[in-house]
Amino acid sequence: MNAARAIWFKSSHSNGDGGDCLEVSPSFPAMVPVRDSKLSASPTLVFSHAGWAALVSAMKEPA
Structure with missing residues (x-):
C-alpha cells in the first residue's frame, strides 16, 4: 500500500475544534x-x- 496516493476523508463524527479527528x-x-x-x-x-x-460495530455498542 502506498499511502502517498491515498485520498483521505475525515470522519463525520470528528469534532470541529481540531481534536479527535480520524x-x-x-x-x-x-x-x-x-x-x-x-x-x-x-x-x-x-x-x-x-x-x-x-x-x-463494537464501538457502537454501549459500554
Missing part, C-alpha cells in the same frame, strides 16, 4: 487505511474490511 481512505479496495488527521505523517493503521466493520 481519517479513512477508500483508495484501496482490499483494505481500510485509517490515520490521525492531526498527524498525517504518522503510521497508518490498516484493517481488512471485516476487521473494520467489527471495530465500528
